[in-house]
Amino acid sequence: MASNSSSIKVCGMQFSYEAQTPLFYDFNLDISPGSRCLLVGANGSGKTTLLKILAGKHMVGGRDVVQVLSGSAFHDTQLVCSGDLAYLGGSWSKTVGCAWSPVYSEGEIPLQGDFSAEHMIFGVEGIDPVRREKLIELLDIDLQWRMHKVSDGQRRRVQICLGLLHPFQVLLLDEVTVDLDVVARVDLLDFFKEECDQRGATIVYATHIFDGLETWATHLAYIQDGELKRAKKLTEVDELKSSANLLSVVESWLRSETKTEKKKPIKPPTQTQKTSPIGTSPFMSSRHMAYYR
């Protein structure tokens, strides 16, 4: 079980997508309440997968391997149903969205058809009206917007609003500010900061956009090829002490990563790999199997 001092605790996690080598192998992570943790890493390093695992969308190992708010991220469905654990991510196309809502199962929100923003937002039951008004104002949402006609940024605002209606304890964000204009992004980051400072909520935010995050984030977690290379308080990142900004620090990590990768000799396939039938992996075991939600 995760200790009371952890919002998120991952112990010895292994995970692979079907018929692939493990993306995560003996992965550990510990995030304390009130943290705003930036999750950084190259494309394909495993950020989205990790967030989905933390959101309970993939089953990994036993009940105690991935603990969120002292419960099992995958098994304790109440975590998501209560709104304590919220996930905002995925590409929100005109046809489908991915935001948690008690009205729509599996977090998938169908957008086909002529829905108004009001219909979607007020369709979620059990919401504090003051919080709802605050979010509508913060995200500058016009309740008359027709969801199949709005811009990507406007659609994203409604998605974010839906995902934040319940006062979450743990919020997992996968590059959600990408379509937002500068004002909406700054206001949203301020709102998140307030939620952590005032309610002790915990946020893990995977992003490639670092504007304004030096003063926003409390922690930084850096993943390379599914391996947690660094997990520190932002104030303890040596490179940031010497006035470099976050963008250049992460850029230098990613560039040195590429150089190391290029230096690696290309290994010939092993006998096991050569003889594996298509669709299976020599690394697969019941422990490695991924179950999708």
Ligand SMILES: Nc1ncnc2c1ncn2[C@@H]1O[C@H](COP(=O)(O)OP(=O)(O)OP(=O)(O)O)[C@@H](O)[C@H]1O
């Ligand atoms: N559904 C899937 N099936 C098989 N492999 C997958 C699947 N989703 C992701 N992967 C692989 O897992 C690895 C990690 O992908 P992931 O999306 O977690 O990376 P990421 O760090 O979020 O990347 P990005 O910065 O591009 O969003 C990649 O090699 C990717 O190809």
